[in-house]
Amino acid sequence: MKEENELTLVEHLEELRKRVIIVAVTLVLSLLIGFWFAPKTLNLIKDQPTAQGVDWNLFGYTDGLMIYVKCALILGILITLPIALWQIWLFVKPGLNEREAKGTIFYIPISFFLFLIGISFSYFILFPLMLNFLSNVNVSIGAIETYGIQQYFSLLFNLTIPVGLVFELPVVILFLTNIGVMTPNKLRKMRKVAYFILIIVGVSISPPDFISDIVIIIPLLLLFEISISVSSWAEKKRKERELSYSDNGELT
Numbered sequence: 001m002k003e004e005n006e007l008t009l010v011e012h013l014e015e016l017r018k019r020v021i022i023v024a025v026t027l028v029l030s031l032l033i034g035f036w037f038a039p040k041t042l043n044l045i046k047d048q049p050t051a052q053g054v055d056w057n058l059f060g061y062t063d064g065l066m067i068y069v070k071c072a073l074i075l076g077i078l079i080t081l082p083i084a085l086w087q088i089w090l091f092v093k094p095g096l097n098e099r100e101a102k103g104t105i106f107y108i109p110i111s112f113f114l115f116l117i118g119i120s121f122s123y124f125i126l127f128p129l130m131l132n133f134l135s136n137v138n139v140s141i142g143a144i145e146t147y148g149i150q151q152y153f154s155l156l157f158n159l160t161i162p163v164g165l166v167f168e169l170p171v172v173i174l175f176l177t178n179i180g181v182m183t184p185n186k187l188r189k190m191r192k193v194a195y196f197i198l199i200i201v202g203v204s205i206s207p208p209d210f211i212s213d214i215v216i217i218i219p220l221l222l223l224f225e226i227s228i229s230v231s232s233w234a235e236k237k238r239k240e241r242e243l244s245y246s247d248n249g250e251l252t
Contacts, residue, residue, distance in 0.1 A: 015091060016091060023080065023084045026080050030080045031072060031073065033075065034071070034072035034074070035072040037072075038068050038072040042068070042071055042153075050128050054152055055146070055147070058148055058150075059148045059150065060150070063150040071153070081111075081112055082109075085112065104178070107175065111171045114167045114168055114170065114171060118160075118164035118165070118166060118168075122163035123156070123160050126159065127159055129215060130159065130212060131155075133212060159205060163205060166205075166220065167223065170226050170227045172227075173187070174227075174231065174234050177230070178238060184232040187224075202217035203217070
């Protein structure tokens with residue numbers, strides 16, 4: 001029995017090693033693709049309305065290189081993300097029954113879809129508001145605005161990526177509910193604390209003006225309420241499965 005357990009542990013480690021290698025190779029290949037498309041992506045962003053009127057100055061020799069690498073890295077991560085999620089699912093699949101496996105596989109497209117929604121929301125709605133607010137403040141104090149590529153893209157990347165991650169909240173809650181860690185009742189009881197935390201997060205990643213705060217805080221609160229509904233649905237399905245297993249056991 002001991003040797004069998006040790007063999008099982010070795011097999012699990014070998015499987016984990018296989019999945020990690022696949023993700024690592026995918027990331028390297030995705031980075032190469034990212035480096036290839038980074039100039040086109042940067043030029044595409046440059047042609048957007050939010051970038052009009054911004055002179056792409058360089059204030060350091062490495063500014064252009066750093067933005068190029070950051071853009072390639074983000075593109076590489078976006079390409080790798082669904083593959084990584086797929087490999088994680090394949091790794092945990094042997095420990096799941098057939099219904100659990102079918103119920104968790106849709107986490108992959110939903111997670112990626114929500115991440116893209118978060119990035120799109122922050123780029124097309126929140127980012128223009130932030131630029132407008134900051135520009136108005138600078139004009140009001142009589143400052144001369146002279147920005148470079150480093151300032152523009154650092155602000156863009158520092159906003160879009162965190163918002164994209166925050167939009168993963170419903171999937172995280174769904175997963176925690178399915179494994180029994182979280183329940184809808186727990187979420188309802190912690191609603192006030194959650195609202196407070198989400199408001200702090202919203203204020204932290206949005207410009208310091210009331211309108212921008214509302215624009216980001218309302219979606220975050222809606223995400224939490226959606227998470228409660230998702231948790232309720234997941235708990236109901238989980239109880240139905242447990243009842244089904246119990247009935248089948250009695251019948252046998």
